[in-house]
Amino acid sequence: DTGVSQDPRHKITKRGQNVTFRCDPISEHNRLYWYRQTLGQGPEFLTYFQNEAQLEKSRLLSDRFSAERPKGSFSTLEIQRTEQGDSAMYLCASSSGTVTTASTDTQYFGPGTRLTVL
Amino acid sequence: AQKVTQAQTEISVVEKEDVTLDCVYETRDTTYYLFWYKQPPSGELVFLIRRNSFDEQNEISGRYSWNFQKSTSSFNFTITASQVVDSAVYFCALSGRNSGYSTLTFGKGTMLLVSP
Numbered sequence: 203d204t205g206v207s208q209d210p211r212h213k214i215t216k217r218g219q220n221v222t223f224r225c226d227p228i229s230e231h232n233r234l235y236w237y238r239q240t241l242g243q244g245p246e247f248l249t250y251f252q253n254e255a256q257l258e259k260s261r262l263l264s265d266r267f268s269a270e271r272p273k274g275s276f277s278t279l280e281i282q283r284t285e286q287g288d289s290a291m292y293l294c295a296s297s298s299g300t301v302t303t304a305s306t307d308t309q310y311f312g313p314g315t316r317l318t319v320l
Numbered sequence: 321a322q323k324v325t326q327a328q329t330e331i332s333v334v335e336k337e338d339v340t341l342d343c344v345y346e347t348r349d350t351t352y353y354l355f356w357y358k359q360p361p362s363g364e365l366v367f368l369i370r371r372n373s374f375d376e377q378n379e380i381s382g383r384y385s386w387n388f389q390k391s392t393s394s395f396n397f398t399i400t401a402s403q404v405v406d407s408a409v410y411f412c413a414l415s416g417r418n419s420g421y422s423t424l425t426f427g428k429g430t431m432l433l434v435s436p
Contacts, residue, residue, distance in 0.1 A: 205364075233422070244324075244411050244426030245365070258422060291363065299421070307421055311357070311365035 204228070206312030208294050214318045215284055222280045223315045227296030234277050235295040235309060236269055238262065245293050251277060252300070284319045291316050322347045324414050326427035333402050333434055341397045341430045343412030349373075352416040354388065354395045355424065360408040371395065402434045 207226045215221050227234045232253055237245035248267070249259045253274035263269075266284075271277040281288055291314045299307030323346040333339045345354065356368040369379065371388050379386045383400045399406055409431045413424040 235423075237424075242428065244413070244428050245424070246426070247423040250422055258419075260423075293365065295365075307415075308355075308367055308370055309424060310367060313362065313364040316363075 206294055206296050206310055208292075208312040208315050210315060211313060212316050212318075214320065216320050217286060218283055220280065220282045221284055221317065222278055223292055223294075223317075225277045225279070225294030225296075225312060227276070227294070228298075228310060231296035231298050231310075232274075233297045233299050233307070233309075234271055235297075236277070236279050237293040237295065239291040239293055239314070240289075248279075281317075284317075286319045289317055289319045322349075322352075322414050322416055322419075322425040324412050324425055324427035326410075326412055326430050328430045329428070330431040330433065333432070335404060335434055335436050336401050337434075338398060338400050339402050339432065339434075341399075341410050341412075341432065343395045343397065343427060345393050345395065345412070345414050347414060347416050349416030349418050352414055353421065355413040355415070356386070356395075356397050357411045357413060357426075358408045359411060359429070365411070368397075399432075402432075404434050404436055407432060407434045 209224045235250040236248040239245040251271040266282045269279045293314045295309040295311045297307045297309045325344045352373045354371045357365045385398045387396045409429040411426050411429045413426045415421045
């Protein structure tokens with residue numbers, strides 16, 4: 203059973219450019235989560251999907267951020283018009299939970315995509 | 321609102337020493353889960369343990385042990401006979417019923433450095 207994978211692992215971009223990250227969850231995991239981690243901090247929740255439905259979005263997710271999970275498999279996180287403050291590690295996690303089993307859920311994380319905005 | 325505090329920013333020990341990482345949490349949920357994750361230099365968060373709020377029994381897994389005390393809202397993690405491979409950042413996290421257990425609130429982490 204392969205783990206959560208993320209692509210790319212590193213991304214360097216110039217301010218104002220758009221970037222897109224991809225996350226492939228553990229096979230058959232229903233839930234997929236995005237977190238952001240800045241230097242010296244713990245991960246902060248951004249959004250999550252139950253299958254293809256985006257059920258919750260954090261206030262951290264500004265209008266420049268959009269996430270999708272078509273067909274309930276892989277997910278993409280796009281940042282438009284990047285700013286230097288967007289520089290961070292973007293972590294994806296997946297879990298097998300459903301609405302009724304969420305209390306016993308464990309999130310498994312991928313290696314992250316490190317974004318640097320120049 | 322939920323909050324997790326890991327007051328120790330960095331701990332340095334010599335191999336074979338025991339070390340305890342502290343975690344204090346705040347939540348209004350009556351049902352919640354506590355977690356510990358390890359983040360080695362490679363960056364990937366590795367799941368270590370999940371504990372629910374109704375189970376205050378201590379848990380031991382090899383050299384790792386966890387002490388959950390609801391009265392002090394603490395969930396501390398002890399590594400016995402530390403090894404160089406234990407060097408990493410360790411995060412304590414919390415999920416609660418009010419958020420549908422869907423989001424993890426993390427502390428800022430404790431960096432553990434184990435020297436030979």
